[in-house]
Amino acid sequence: MSETKNESSDIWKKQLDGKMPTDWAKDIDGFETELHLKKQGKIEEKVFAESRLRYGAYGQRYDNGLRHDGKSQQKIPFPCGTMTKGPNTVWDAPGMERIKLPYGGMTPEQMDVLADLAEEYSDAICHVTTRQDIQLHYVHIEDTPSLFRRLAAVGITTKEACGNSVRNVTACPLAGVCHDQSFDVTPYADALFRYFLGHPDIQDFGRKFKIAFSGCSDHPCGLTSMHDMGAVAKTKVVNGKTIRGFEYYVGGGLGAVPQLAKLFDEFVPEEELMPLTQALFRIFARYGEKKNRNRARVKFLVRDWGIDKFREEVLKERALLKPDPRWNEFLKTLNHLDEKPAKEAGVRPAADASTPFGQWVKSNVYAQAQKGYNVVTVYLPLGDLTSNQMRDLASIVRKYTTGTARTTVEQNIVLRWIPDGDLQNLYNDLKKIDLAEPHAATIVDITACPGTDTCKLGTSASRGLAGELMTRLAEQQIIHNEAIRNLRIKVSGCFNSCSQHHIADMGFYGVGRKAGNHVVPHFQLVLGGQMQKNGGANGLAITTIPSKAIPATVTRLANMYLEGRSGDESFKSFIERTGKIAVKNALIDLAQIPSYEENKDYYVDWGNVREFTTSDIGVGECAGEVVSLTDMGLKVADREMFESQVVYEKGDLNKAVVAAYGAMLRAAQALVKSKNIDISENPEEIINEFNKYFCETGIFYDPFMGNQFAKYLFKAQEEGVDNISADRAHQRMEEAQLFIDAAHGCNIRMGMQQQAAQ
Ligand code: HEM
Ligand code: SF4
DSSP states (O other): OOSOOOHHHHHHHHHHTTTSOHHHHHHHHHHHHHHHHHHTTOSOHHHHHHHHHHTTEEOOOOSTTEEEOSSSEEEOOOSOTTOOSSTTOOTTSOEEEEEOOGGGEEOHHHHHHHHHHHHHHSSSEEEEOTTSOEEEEEEOGGGHHHHHHHHHTTTOOOTTSSSSSEEEEEEOTTTTTOSSOSSOOHHHHHHHHHHHTTOGGGSSOSSOEEEEEESOSSSSSSOGGGSSEEEEEEEEEETTEEEEEEEEEEOOBOSSSOBOOEEEEEEEEGGGHHHHHHHHHHHHHHHSOOSOGGGOSHHHHHHHHOHHHHHHHHHHHHHHSOOOTTTTGGGGGTTTTOOOOSSOOOOOOOOOTTSHHHHHHHHHEEEOSSTTEEEEEEOOGGGEEEHHHHHHHHHHHHHHSSSOEEEOTTSOEEEEEEEGGGHHHHHHHHHHTTOOOSOTTSTTSOEEOOHHHHOTTOOSOHHHHHHHHHHHHHTOGGGGSHHHHTOOEEEESSTTOTTOGGGSSEEEEEEEEEETTEEEEEEEEEEOOBOHHHHOBOOEEEEEEEGGGHHHHHHHHHHHHHHHOOTTOOHHHHHHHHOHHHHHHHTHHHHOOOOTTTOGGGGSOTTOSSOOOSTTOOOOOSSOOOOOHHHHHHHHHHHHHHHHHHHHHTTOHHHHHHHHHHHHHHHHHHHHHTTOTTOOSOHHHHHHHHIIIIITTSTTOBTTTBTHHHHHHHHHHHHOSSSOOHHHHHHHHHHHHHHHHHHHHHHHHHHHHHHHHO
C-alpha cells in the first residue's frame, strides 16, 4: 500500500515540508489519504463529498466545455472528454475550488501562487466571488492536495470554504482607510477566522454560517444585514475612556427567502466578540434544523424563536462557557495588520473628466482618510482575471504599496495606499494589462453568479446575460448621467441569490417558462433592494422577462427613472412611489414571448448555441448532505486505522500499535459524540463515557459477538502500548479493526432505530 499515488503531489509535499503551518499540513495529509481511500472504494460517496466540500472542492457543471469570459463564450479544453455537464458528472470530474481569503486580503506572494495554481490546475482564470473568495474551475480532485499545500505554504487555507461550516469571514475592503469607519475591523475579522477555523463547536451545523464585518452602518461595503452574523464597528465612552465594540446582528441571509439580520445587541465590547460568537455557534449547532436543508440556516431558528428568546438562549450559553485564554489574545497585537504607505504622497495630477484617465479617476479612485493616499478599484469584468493579469497585478502591488490588495463583494480587487503622485503611472501600468476600465461601482460593474456556465443549479445564463448587459451599457450615453451611473445590477442564475440580486437596484434571477412545446429562458426582475446601510433592504420580484428582452428592460427602467424621479430621489424610492403594478404594466410588451416561428432566438439563452432546456439542472451541493459528527468521526477513525496499517507494514510495530489504539479511541469518541457532544480527547474520559452510554446500555452489543468488540478497547487500555510482542502487536491491529467495524455497525443500527421511530 503506497501512501500517495500522485508523483507531483509527492514532490510538492517534500518541497513544502516545514513551510506550512503544522496543523494545516496534517489536515491536508489526512484529506489526501481519504482521497486514496475513496479511489479504492473504501469511503462512501456521501461521506467523501462532505470532506471535499469542507476543503472547498465542489462538483461543477460543464456547459459542453463552454465558459463566458465577459466578452464571448470560450471553449474550455478539459481532459475528460466524455464527461458532460448536468447531474451525471462523476465524483472525480474536474470541479470548482473555492479559496478562502479572510476579509479579502492578499499579499503579492499569495497572488503569484494563485496565478500559478490557476494556470497549472485550472483554466488560467482567477474568479473573485461575492464573498471575497477566489475560485478556480475545472480543477482535478487529484491535484487538490498539491493545490492545498502550495496555498498553505503562503498562509492560505481552503478549509471550511464550503460545506456546513463557518465560511469565509468577510469585511469591508475599505477597512482601515475609510473616512466613515469607527475603527479598522481587519484584525477582528482575521482573529475570528483564525480562532474558529476547525473549532469543535462549528463541526455540527445543519448548514453554512456566514459572517461579515463592517466599519460603519451606512455604506454598502460590509453587507452585514444579509449575513448569519454581522458585526458593525462602534465606539462608546465609558468613564471617560473610549472603548471599542460591535453592533451585533444575527439571522440575516439571502437565498430563496431572504431575511434581514436582527439586532442582537447594540454594543458587544471587543473582549466579548469571541465568547459571544462561540455561544451563538453552540446554540445553532444544538437547536438548528439538521434534516431539512431548506430550513437549516440560523435565520430560521431566529425566526421560529423570535430574537428575544434567541438572545436569551445565547446569553445563557455564554454564561456557561469555560473561559478560554485564547479568546482575546489578538487584542494584544491589534495593530499587526496595519498598513503603511510605501512612498511619499506626492502631488495629485489634474484629471480632466473628458479623458480616459479622468474618467477612471472619477469612478475607480477613492481618496483615503489618510491625506494624499488612495484606494484604487481594479474593475474585473464578471469578477475574472487571467493568471497573467494576476501575476502582473502582484508586481504592481509590490511597485506601489508595501504589499496588500483586497478582493471586494462586487467581484473586484482594490489596491490601497496609492500615493497621489503615482496615480497616473499606476493607471498606465494597469492599462498595459487591460485592467484600467473606468467602470468600478457603476451600472456597468455588474455582479453575476456562475450560473449555467458551471453551477449545477443554474437555470438561466447569468454570466451570459451580465456580459451582454455590460457591453451594451458601456456603449450607451445614458450611463454618463450620474443617477443612472450609480445604479447596481446583479444577476443570479437561479433563486439562490449567489450574486446577491436581492440587494441590487435591478436584480435578476433565472427561471424557465414554457411556451408551447418549448422552454424559454427567463429572468425574474427584482426591484427595491438596497446596498446602502450594509445591504439594508431586500427587493421583491416584479415580473418575469425573457432573457433576450432584459437589455431592453434595463434601458427602459433607466429611462423611466430619469424622466420620473423627483429631485434626487433614489431608484428604490422611485420604484416604491411608482408602484409594482405600474412598473409591471410599463414592461408588459417586453414580457411577451414571440412564437417559436416568429423568433427562435428567444428560445436560446445568452452565449449558447443550443436550444434552452432545464432538464440539465443537477443536484446542488452548496453544502453537501448533513453528515453527523459520528459519521465524520468514524471516517477519521478509518483513516487513522489505515495509517496505522501503513506504519505496521513498514515494520514499526510499536508506532503502529499506538496509532491503532488512537483510531479505536477516535471511533469510540465518535459514538459518544451522539450522546455527549462535549466529549474531550482524554482517553480515560472517552472510555468511561463509551462504557456508560454504549456498554452498560447494551447498545454496542453485536448481535452475534455480544460485548466482545468493546472488550478489545478496554484490553488495549489496560495493556498500554509498551513492550508488546510481535504476535500481540498483530492481534492488536486486528482487534482495532474489528472494534472500528463494530462501531460502524452500532452507528448503522442506531440510524435504523431512529428511522423506525419517526
Ligand atoms: C456549485 C455552485 C453553487 C451552488 C450549488 C450554490 C448554492 C447556493 C445556495 C443553495 C444558496 C442559497 C441560499 C442559502 O445560503 O441558504 C447560495 C447562496 C449564496 N451563494 Fe452560492 N452556490 C454556488 C456557487 C456560488 C458561487 C460561485 C458564489 C460566488 C460567486 C456563491 C455565492 C453565494 C452567495 C453570496 C449566496 C447568498 C447569500 C447568503 O445568504 O449568504 N455561490 N448558494
Ligand atoms: S444563484 Fe443559482 S445558478 Fe447562481 S451560483 Fe447560485 S445556485 Fe448557482
